[in-house]
Amino acid sequence: MLRILTQVLRTGIVTEPPPATDDAALEALGLELRRAIDARFGRSLALRHVDAGSCNGCELEIHALANPYYDLERFGVGFVASPRHADALLVTGPVSRHMETALRRTWRAMPSPKFVIAAGQCACDGGEFGVSYASCGAVENVLPVDVKIPGCPPAPDELIRGLLAALRVPA
Template sequence: MFRILKKSFQTGVVTETPPDVADAEFERIGIELRRRIDVRFSRSLAIRQVDAGSCNACELEIQALNNAYHDVARFGVHFVASPRHADALLVTGPVSRHMEAALRRTWRATPSPKFVIAAGDCACTGGEFGASYASCGAVEKVIPVDAKIPGCPPSPLELLQGLLHVLRG
């Protein structure tokens, strides 16, 4: 127990001391995001992430949104376990044909009003995989998309900027 406390005290709160410019930018975008989430979603934006055929790089970067440096929860963004609890779907991958039905069902299970955000080059345009016998080629070919966040994979900062863009729209 003391070892844990010692390490925790020594580490301090990394979130409050932006070590470089990128984090200052992250903070600024985050605060604006928070303001918009406060107004439009009563202070909490619940996101259901759906991997529809990504190579898992996008997932790594979306997970990084939750680490101590980024801690998106402080801006009111939460990742939820069920589409029924979600305000928005964050979809990655070129939509493999084998995930087509599952993605459509997830979308139907999400209560309206809802947003769909395509994250990553594959989700936006098909990316490196494109359209083929095995993939549909973009999220918008399967379900309606409200916003796109390009990048291979998009960095946590780009993801946050993309979310802000949706809320501005």
């Protein structure tokens, strides 16, 4: 226990904007996101993520949103395990034909109002995989998409910006 406390104290709080991006910018972004969420969904935004055919690159960056540098939850954005608890569906990957029905069913299970956010190049326009015998391509070929976050994969700060844009979309 002592070792853990020592490590925690030694580490301190690292939650801060990335050195590569502008300090004030990320902070402002987070606050704006916070305000938008307050206005639209009360106090929080619950996301359900579905990988519909991704290479797993986007998932790694979505995971990074939870690390102490971004700590997405402090802005009231969290990931939920059930689509029934979700306000928005975050979809990554081109939609593989084998995931098409699972994706539709996940979306149908969500209560309204609901958003669909296409995250990553493949979700936005099919990316490297496009439309083929195995792939439906972009998410919008399968579901109505409200917001697209391009990038291969989008970096965590780009994901935060995209989530903000999602909240600006009129319901």
